[in-house]
Amino acid sequence: MLRQALRAADVPPFHAMAMARRAGEVEARGQRVFHLEVGQPATGAPAAARAAVVAAMERADPLGYTNAPGSMALRRRICRHYAEAYGVEVATDDVIVVAGASAGFTLAFLAAFDAGDRVGVLEPGYPCYRNALLALGVEPVAIPVGPDTRWAPTPELLAAAGELDGLVIASPSNPTGTVLSAERMAAVVQWCATNNVQLIADEIYHGITYAGPATTVLAATRDAVLVNSFSKYFSMTGWRLGWMVLPQHLRDAVERLQQNIYICAPHVSQVAGLAAFDATAELDGHVQRYASNRQLLTAGLAAAGITQVAAADGAFYVYADVTELATEAGDSMALCYQWLDGLGVAATPGLDFDLARGHRFVRFSYAGAAADIAEACDRLAQWVR
């Protein structure tokens, strides 16, 4: 008999990717599309990373498997990064290089949780935590956050979720761009320690902040799993490269899981990633561009009457309450399809990020080109009129 696991049947789509696919279909019909749907820099890997890869090719480096935890040179460079950027000591043994943050979550969830465990995920939040947990038979427990706490979790909100085995947080967060202050981070860490909850901290948007650097979870605890990636600040989404900093009790399990599930992260990407750490001037230039895109998008949306946006200090998204427009269209999903088909403006429906309230919200990404953002806003303003 042909079979599909019930768990797999229940895994929802990642709507941002589904929307990107639909946008591709619209483009294939010859219509121009302005991409505000996917959180992907318009730029490629930094020049130094590309040069390092070219040099490896010219040396005919076989670029075979690395050790499961990753090349020692890259792991040492990651440790140096924590010392220089945060003043935090990290040992190379604590670092495992992975195939993007996404692989890091799979490894962390498999190492830390059993089927049936309950793991808190913030709503709105990045949907793949919830969906990957579901795929592994772990129960995601939604913890709603809103503007009253600046979209940040508090011990009171966490306590309201009932008994938990784990908690996933992200700072800066997707879709709201919320950055947890050192005090808020310490309060979450303390709550997890008191309640015996395994904390997993996604720091993928570190480096993309607009009001000073974000604090790392490692400054408050060494019991959490930290996940980071080359996809965002380093502008290397397709290279599929990230890293984890692990607490001692999960290190061996994650290494064994990596050996068996992925073997190692792509070697060529590890070569590029090592060089990317020295491309600060180029990469900080991208962050300056995001900062000006952010103003452009916020002003452009305001001109289209979209003013209810989450206060954000990081990442490259505007998460907007579009209740009125969404209600007219049916919901935010229908609204996004109307915008894509009618205006060529691609945005992501809030339903990706929040099952309860997302039908009233839309996420706009400003990682792309300024000219596209400006044109998309003009089209939205005309449409609203």
Ligand SMILES: Cc1ncc(COP(=O)(O)O)c(C=O)c1O
């Ligand atoms: C919060 C967050 N975590 C993880 C990811 C996926 O990262 P990666 O490309 O490293 O797998 C994304 C991608 O958009 C994200 O927004």
